[in-house]
Amino acid sequence: MGWAWLFLLLATYPWLLGADLASDTLASSSLIFFVSGTCLVAPCRRLKRWQAVLLAACLGFLFEARRPIPDGTLALSLVAIAIFLSSNRQLIRNTPGMLWAAAIVNVGASLIWFLASSYGSPSPATDLAGQFFLQLLLSGVVGTLSLIPIALTQNAVLDRLNVPPAPDTP
Amino acid sequence: MDPNRQGARASYVALSIFVALWILVPSAVRRFNREAFVEFQAPALHLLGKSRELATFWEKKSRSVEEMAAAGRDLARINAALEIQINKFEDIRRENVRLREITHYNVPAEYMSVVARVATRDSSSWWQRIVIRKGRKDGIRPGAPVVFGNTVVGRVTAVHLTTSEIDLVTSPGFRCTAYLEGDDQNHIVLVNGVASNSLGTAKARVSVIPRDYSMPAGQPARVFTTGMGGVFPSRLMLGYLDGGTYATQVGNFKESLLVPSRDLYNLQEVSVLVPLHQNPGEALMQGDQFQ
Numbered sequence: 001m002g003w004a005w006l007f008l009l010l011a012t013y014p015w016l017l018g019a020d021l022a023s024d025t026l027a028s029s030s031l032i033f034f035v036s037g038t039c040l041v042a043p044c045r046r047l048k049r050w051q052a053v054l055l056a057a058c059l060g061f062l063f064e065a066r067r068p069i070p071d072g073t074l075a076l077s078l079v080a081i082a083i084f085l086s087s088n089r090q091l092i093r094n095t096p097g098m099l100w101a102a103a104i105v106n107v108g109a110s111l112i113w114f115l116a117s118s119y120g121s122p123s124p125a126t127d128l129a130g131q132f133f134l135q136l137l138l139s140g141v142v143g144t145l146s147l148i149p150i151a152l153t154q155n156a157v158l159d160r161l162n163v164p165p166a167p168d169t170p
Numbered sequence: 171m172d173p174n175r176q177g178a179r180a181s182y183v184a185l186s187i188f189v190a191l192w193i194l195v196p197s198a199v200r201r202f203n204r205e206a207f208v209e210f211q212a213p214a215l216h217l218l219g220k221s222r223e224l225a226t227f228w229e230k231k232s233r234s235v236e237e238m239a240a241a242g243r244d245l246a247r248i249n250a251a252l253e254i255q256i257n258k259f260e261d262i263r264r265e266n267v268r269l270r271e272i273t274h275y276n277v278p279a280e281y282m283s284v285v286a287r288v289a290t291r292d293s294s295s296w297w298q299r300i301v302i303r304k305g306r307k308d309g310i311r312p313g314a315p316v317v318f319g320n321t322v323v324g325r326v327t328a329v330h331l332t333t334s335e336i337d338l339v340t341s342p343g344f345r346c347t348a349y350l351e352g353d354d355q356n357h358i359v360l361v362n363g364v365a366s367n368s369l370g371t372a373k374a375r376v377s378v379i380p381r382d383y384s385m386p387a388g389q390p391a392r393v394f395t396t397g398m399g400g401v402f403p404s405r406l407m408l409g410y411l412d413g414g415t416y417a418t419q420v421g422n423f424k425e426s427l428l429v430p431s432r433d434l435y436n437l438q439e440v441s442v443l444v445p446l447h448q449n450p451g452e453a454l455m456q457g458d459q460f461q
Contacts, residue, residue, distance in 0.1 A: 013214070017211075017218070020290060020292070021218070021290070023292060023293075024290050024291045024292070027291040027292060027293045027298075027435045028293070028371065028372070028435045030293045030294050030295055030298070030372065031294070032292070032293075032294050049177060049178075049181060053185075058207075061203065061204070061207045062207055062210070062211065064204065064207070065204055065207035065208045065210075065211060066208060066211065066292065066299075066301065066335060067292070067294075067297065068296070068297050068327075071192075071200040071201075071203070071204060072189075072192050072200065076185070076188070076189055076192065079185055080182070080185055083178060083181040083182060083185060084178075086178075087174060087175065087177070087178030087181070114294075114295075114296075117294065117295070117296035117297070118295075118296060120296075121365065122342055122343045128295055128365065132295070135294070135295075
């Protein structure tokens with residue numbers, strides 16, 4: 001189904017909103033619950049490449065929309081990741097592989113927005129190493145822990161849309 | 171060659187071309203794209219804020235009669251105290267009117283106040299922002315100062331149809347001039363947000379403090395806006411100087427940290443002071459794509 005990516009985006013959006021809400025509670029600590037990378041892993045097993053690309057771009061733009069990051073940095077990075085994952089589906093064919101992918105993709109995407117933010121920041125910051133590593137650690141942990149519930153939601157939507165299941169041996 | 175790998179290679183090439191086009195495309199297109207994604211999320215943010223209010227409503231509704239009676243008693247006491255204050259303010263107002271008539275002083279009514287509820291808060295090392303549930307539709311414009319009472323909360327950095335983003339005083343993008351309490355010569359100092367370093371409270375930096383400035387004894391020095399630059403009205407409170415002042419590397423001036431006078435992450439509502447006439451600062455803000 002051609003519009004599967006859009007329905008999947010709508011189904012994933014509550015998770016992004018939930019992450020924003022969680023970030024709201026962490027606002028005083030300057031940490032963000034980042035899950036955009038994790039949201040990309042499960043769909044890359046089942047969606048066609050172009051659909052995964054559109055989903056990745058929308059996930060990235062949704063994160064960027066309300067944050068002062070140079071336009072398109074995260075979105076285009078997620079697109080590149082989506083192309084990679086949808087071309088190497090054997091890496092994410094089982095749960096451990098998906099968990100690894102979720103952690104790596106989420107930390108990678110988090111690293112990209114952090115660097116992009118520093119590039120677009122109006123004032124230089126000093127002594128950011130602690131904050132940087134804390135953010136990456138949080139992204140890794142949140143990305144891994146949130147993969148299963150997010151993937152279950154996304155798979156349920158894809159099943160309803162009659163998208164064929166991911167092959168065991170790609 | 172494996173068609174899957176070939177397809178992947180073609181996708182990477184297409185992405186590279188798209189990235190190049192994305193860099194070359196006019197900034198208006200990128201801004202439109204950003205705006206579209208903001209508007210996509212706006213209804214959810216509104217819904218979120220309203221459901222919070224609904225939850226509070228039901229939480230209050232579920233209180234017992236005894237609790238409500240006790241709260242009513244407390245409220246009656248507070249009302250009595252407030253009535254006394256109102257009478258006091260009425261006296262002051264009358265005196266103020268009388269004095270104004272004497273001096274023929276006209277208060278500049280340059281601002282329109284728009285009260286807005288906070289929808290969500292967002293912060294990282296690089297920004298400290300809140301999103302409010304009022305936007306372009308309600309007359310809010312970029313660059314407008316945001317206050318709570320007589321305290322500066324921040325400045326509007328981006329305005330969408332029904333929501334606006336506000337850079338808090340502690341955000342690295344925030345800058346304004348200020349006066350220090352206890353400085354009889356009214357030297358102008360500079361206040362700008364600091365990228366937060368750790369899990370500690372976000373603060374701003376006060377720089378260009380004269381070397382001969384000494385803080386008032388026994389209390390933290392308050393920091394007020396100057397009113398210069400046309401963005402913030404004068405004598406609004408920015409916060410307190412945190413501890414002492416320290417000399418800069420050059421040594422000609424001193425610096426200190428500013429603690430906001432309100433807990434910026436617990437605000438429920440704020441007032442946006444929209445200038446009735448556009449000032450030069452706003453025009454600059456409209457041209458800034460990242461803020």
